[in-house]
Amino acid sequence: MTKQAHANIDTDKYPHINRGLDGIIAFSSTKSAIDGEKGELNYAGYNIDTLAENASFEEVAFLLWNDRLPKADELEELNKQLRAERDLPEPVLEYIRTTDKNAEPMSVLRTATSMLADFDDEATDNSPEANMRKSIRMTARMPAIIAAFSRVRDGKEIVAPLKEGSIAYDFLYMLNGERPGEKAEKVMDICLILHAEHGMNASTFVCRAICSTESEIYSGVTGACGSLKGPLHGGANTAVMNMLLNLDKDADVEAFIRERLAERKKVMGFGHRVYRTIDPRAKHLQKMSKQLAEETDTVYLYEWSDKIQQVMKDEKNIDPNVDFFSATVYYSMGIKPDLFTCIFAMSRVTGWTAHFMEQAENNRLIRPRQLYVGEKNQPWTPIEKR
Numbered sequence: 001m002t003k004q005a006h007a008n009i010d011t012d013k014y015p016h017i018n019r020g021l022d023g024i025i026a027f028s029s030t031k032s033a034i035d036g037e038k039g040e041l042n043y044a045g046y047n048i049d050t051l052a053e054n055a056s057f058e059e060v061a062f063l064l065w066n067d068r069l070p071k072a073d074e075l076e077e078l079n080k081q082l083r084a085e086r087d088l089p090e091p092v093l094e095y096i097r098t099t100d101k102n103a104e105p106m107s108v109l110r111t112a113t114s115m116l117a118d119f120d121d122e123a124t125d126n127s128p129e130a131n132m133r134k135s136i137r138m139t140a141r142m143p144a145i146i147a148a149f150s151r152v153r154d155g156k157e158i159v160a161p162l163k164e165g166s167i168a169y170d171f172l173y174m175l176n177g178e179r180p181g182e183k184a185e186k187v188m189d190i191c192l193i194l195h196a197e198h199g200m201n202a203s204t205f206v207c208r209a210i211c212s213t214e215s216e217i218y219s220g221v222t223g224a225c226g227s228l229k230g231p232l233h234g235g236a237n238t239a240v241m242n243m244l245l246n247l248d249k250d251a252d253v254e255a256f257i258r259e260r261l262a263e264r265k266k267v268m269g270f271g272h273r274v275y276r277t278i279d280p281r282a283k284h285l286q287k288m289s290k291q292l293a294e295e296t297d298t299v300y301l302y303e304w305s306d307k308i309q310q311v312m313k314d315e316k317n318i319d320p321n322v323d324f325f326s327a328t329v330y331y332s333m334g335i336k337p338d339l340f341t342c343i344f345a346m347s348r349v350t351g352w353t354a355h356f357m358e359q360a361e362n363n364r365l366i367r368p369r370q371l372y373v374g375e376k377n378q379p380w381t382p383i384e385k386r
């Protein structure tokens with residue numbers, strides 16, 4: 001009955017209803033520009049290709065938080081702060097040690113990020129200065145949470161951060177218990193750059209909506225984690241890998257995809273609300289996926305991905321998004337599929353916090369309207385007569 005009420009909406013009478021807020025401009029922002037037709041993405045004035053080729057993730061974080069690139073001493077200072085803040089409070093480590101080993105890593109990341117607020121004296125200080133310090137703290141600590149849970153559930157000791165090098169370097173060190181090579185660090189760094197910011201995506205919208213009530217930044221990031229983990233958003237990278245790993249080695253991938261489409265099922269890692277062509281981030285990830293597959297024994301996964309891309313183009317004219325090739329990149333690096341979305345989050349925290357601070361600077365409560373499609377003023381029926 002309720003479903004029927006939604007289906008019966010007279011769209012001539014209510015032309016302004018916009019399911020999914022598609023195309024609605026709700027904010028102005030200096031953080032990123034997406035040209036969905038051209039397949040172009042800029043972060044605060046810099047093309048993603050330029051950043052992927054030249055920047056470090058830490059430089060991108062500075063750019064998103066300050067709308068300009070850092071000078072050498074500013075980058076050094078930011079790196080110093082990011083390294084100094086990597087330790088987790090003991091109760092957060094204890095939560096990670098004692099939570100269910102089968103918990104979803106994104107749920108653990110969400111809960112532990114929320115807990116960080118309890119051990120931050122500045123948690124409820126909404127001043128721009130405190131928000132910047134908390135953004136740095138969360139960016140520094142989220143990788144430690146992910147790595148710690150990954151080790152604990154595998155029955156291994158938690159590895160403390162080295163507090164050296166880049167976020168990518170220390171994350172891989174904490175995850176694997178050994179210092180990463182230059183190439184692995186570089187690949188991870190580029191992945192973090194590519195995932196840092198993307199306009200008014202669902203999780204960033206959630207973060208801004210939380211900010212708009214004058215709540216605080218840990219709540220914004222916690223809510224954003226909850227939004228990102230859904231399979232229609234950041235959770236798609238895990239879903240892509242699970243789809244590939246569930247196929248038999250001799251599977252007819254083309255037939256598998258055609259069958260899914262015939263059943264009107266979605267193929268994860270494809271399609272986008274804004275892009276009408278290939279996601280510019282996917283191009284970088286595809287290149288890395290191919291190279292890494294050739295260096296490991298996972299060439300078949302790249303070949304499957306390539307085939308899926310062709311079928312999706314032929315059948316639906318739909319292109320890969322950021323989640324499609326990131327899946328095989330992380331897999332080739334030996335990372336477990338259910339950690340992929342966490343890696344997305346440890347990058348996107350920079351975009352979320354940048355938007356939180358931007359919203360706080362120019363705030364208005366976010367509160368759209370709904371069209372009520374139910375009954376009204378019904379007579380009361382006593383419980384025994386219902």
Ligand SMILES: CC(=O)SCCNC(=O)CCNC(=O)[C@H](O)C(C)(C)COP(=O)(O)OP(=O)(O)OC[C@H]1O[C@@H](n2cnc3c(N)ncnc32)[C@H](O)[C@@H]1OP(=O)(O)O
Nearest residue numbers: 231232233234236265266267268269270271272273321323
């Ligand atoms: C980081 C990110 O969040 S990137 C997105 C990650 N999500 C995914 O990869 C999940 C798969 N993709 C999708 O579900 C969608 O493309 C979304 C959610 C990303 C965008 O959704 P919307 O803008 O609402 O588009 P919508 O879902 O209405 O799709 C429009 C049409 O394209 C089809 N379509 C879109 N994506 C796909 C897909 N991945 N596989 C098959 N068909 C698809 C839909 O079935 C629909 O077809 P129809 O008009 O015949 O019904």
Ligand SMILES: O=C([O-])CC(=O)C(=O)O
Nearest residue numbers: 197198200201202273322
């Ligand atoms: O913009 C979106 O809707 C989703 C996306 O690609 C992202 O958040 O990176």
